[in-house]
Amino acid sequence: MLEIKDLNVFYGAIHALKGISLTVEEGELVSLIGANGAGKTTTLHAISGLIPSAPGSVVSLDGADLRKTPANKIISMGLAHVPEGRHVFARMTVEENLRMGAYILRDQKQIASGLELVYTHFPRLKERRRQLAGTLSGGEQQMLATGRALMTEPKILLMDEPSMGLSPLLVKEIFAIIETLHKSGITILLVEQNAKMALAVADRAYVLETGKISMSGSAKELAEDDRVRKAYLGA
Numbered sequence: 162m163l164e165i166k167d168l169n170v171f172y173g174a175i176h177a178l179k180g181i182s183l184t185v186e187e188g189e190l191v192s193l194i195g196a197n198g199a200g201k202t203t204t205l206h207a208i209s210g211l212i213p214s215a216p217g218s219v220v221s222l223d224g225a226d227l228r229k230t231p232a233n234k235i236i237s238m239g240l241a242h243v244p245e246g247r248h249v250f251a252r253m254t255v256e257e258n259l260r261m262g263a264y265i266l267r268d269q270k271q272i273a274s275g276l277e278l279v280y281t282h283f284p285r286l287k288e289r290r291r292q293l294a295g296t297l298s299g300g301e302q303q304m305l306a307t308g309r310a311l312m313t314e315p316k317i318l319l320m321d322e323p324s325m326g327l328s329p330l331l332v333k334e335i336f337a338i339i340e341t342l343h344k345s346g347i348t349i350l351l352v353e354q355n356a357k358m359a360l361a362v363a364d365r366a367y368v369l370e371t372g373k374i375s376m377s378g379s380a381k382e383l384a385e386d387d388r389v390r391k392a393y394l395g396a
């Protein structure tokens with residue numbers, strides 16, 4: 162479904178991604194793990210078209226070249242992005258935030274169906290739909306950012322560090338939601354520093370080290386690999 166081949170990204174003279182390749186097949190949950198500054202966020206930004214990639218890079222969704230597609234069109238092709246740090250609109254209500262996620266949709270029926278989908282996965286957002294987003298807890302804001310991305314009923318969801326800044330209990334809750342989304346048939350590419358949780362929920366995973374993929378395989382294999390255990394699982 163999603164194919165990345167020889168992806169190179171430069172920030173001026175900094176070569177942030179050095180020819181990475183990865184695939185995500187329909188229905189899979191694939192995790193991309195790595196330390197601070199490895200290039201995880203850059204990878205997601207390059208896929209969503211938020212930053213340009215170098216000539217010769219391949220980023221394709223169901224065979225369509227995303228590098229030639231404007232970011233708003235990428236959303237209508239079925240790809241949605243939950244950004245690092247959530248970025249909810251603090252002075253807007255929960256429901257207004259969700260409606261912002263559907264800004265590319267004109268059809269009221271589609272918007273209503275998006276809201277229904279989000280409220281089914283996140284009953285807590287339904288309870289709080291008139292509350293200002295800035296007054297939600299960190300975990301609830303992560304639910305809202307995820308819900309906002311679900312409004313267009315995407316085929317594939319890119320999630321950037323959903324566990325960031327959350328207590329261990331909330332991290333568990335967010336990962337349980339990610340598993341439910343995966344089981345409901347949504348394809349997910351998950352970027353995480355929390356390698357333990359990311360490997361526990363994924364089908365497959367890639368390890369990113371200073372802009373290069375250093376290892377890949379089934380999540381189970383990687384979780385048992387000595388190098389991964391030492392470097393990322395605190396073993």
Ligand code: ATP
Pocket residue numbers: 172175177195196197198199200201202203204354
């Ligand atoms: P983190 O988990 O800390 O967000 P990451 O794996 O997501 O890390 P990136 O944010 O993708 O890493 O950063 C990859 C590299 O690119 C880092 O060396 C970073 O300093 C650099 N970088 C990221 N954004 C920019 C930018 N706008 N300008 C210059 N360098 C950047």
